[in-house]
Amino acid sequence: MSKVFTFSLQGADLSTRIPKAKAAMRKEPSQSRSKATVEAIIEAATRILSVEGWAGFNTNKVAEAAGVSIGSLYQYFPSKLSLVEAIRRRHIEDCLGVMKRAGKSGRPLAQFVADLVRDLIAVHSLHPGLHRVLLDDAPSADAFRDPHDAFEVDYLASYTAVVRHYRQGKTGSSDEAVAMTLSDAIDGVIHNAARRGTLQNPEVGAELVRLVTSYLAAE
Template identity: 60%
Template sequence: MRKRPTQARSKVTVDAIIEAAARILSDHGWTGFTTNKVAEAAGVSIGSYYQYFPDKHALVDAIRERHLEDCRTVLKRVLERTLPLQEFIEELVDGIIAIHSIHPGLHRVLLDEAPVAEAFRNPNSVFEIEYLDCYRAIVAKYRSGKNGIDNQTAGIVLSDAIDGIVHNAARRGTLQTFDVRNGLVRIVQSYLSAA
């Protein structure tokens, strides 16, 4: 971002821009994504848009950042509670699916069409470390058997399994089906329960 909003009004403006951009990307793809369309959909002037975002690539980065933060929030929220395994798994899966269902076409565009900044490819980024640490904590808290795999590795496997299924289902438009949801619950249950 060109500058971070500090006042409540400017935060509302930035939120409106990011939300409008996510909606346009979801509905029209990368080729239909322009700064003018975003400003108009957000109800702001193009000057206000450029006050915060130098170009549409910076805006896509902001959408990705927000999405990653939403995912981390889901993980932290379910980890804070002490739930029976089945209830925990259902809350985790439902939370992750809900975050990816806000704009159904968005993830296909972010994964397959929009350019990706190097910062989002870094496997040692602060986000990636914190994100995988949440999965390590899930495994440490809920896995009943070790299977010869340490918690860090098991957390990575669990993260990759959930991310892969959710992202591919989002690409295919099947993310909100009961079969995908229930299948993912069974996979996580099986992985965490394996002795």
């Protein structure tokens, strides 16, 4: 998901890459009912992938858990790979939302960092087993490895805006370079903690807060 961690959730070997066209949704829902169906499918797929891993993940299980027919599932998702892409996209959107909300806060640096780390850990804790599967087992579409992907650009732009605010015109490295370093550090710590099952260890959050606060303060 280019960067190994930042908002790409990549972890698959290069041999497992799949063309984006084969992983994309078949169609986007337009009506309230169809949107609800897609939401139910993605949520069910997320639960199953988190608990059973890539080896136990298939479209029949997802359809049954979502309470829809397999035909209804295939209306939107042509394969289990397209379901994985949708899960990744949903997670990316959640993380991007956290970053954008945090960037509008105007809070003192220490409070901003504490809230940001808390909320990002919360997002990654919704389905504890999910990130190990996404990072290490499930194939990923090429879009998640593209440093120019729209989500990646938007994510780093949000970090850059925050860095610019808290650096207050300091010279030296560019705001963009500091933002990229910061985003890689945060994502790396959180994703590896998710892999190890240590996200709920308060020391992990506390040390990440200390790392980010010290870095921005020193800058």
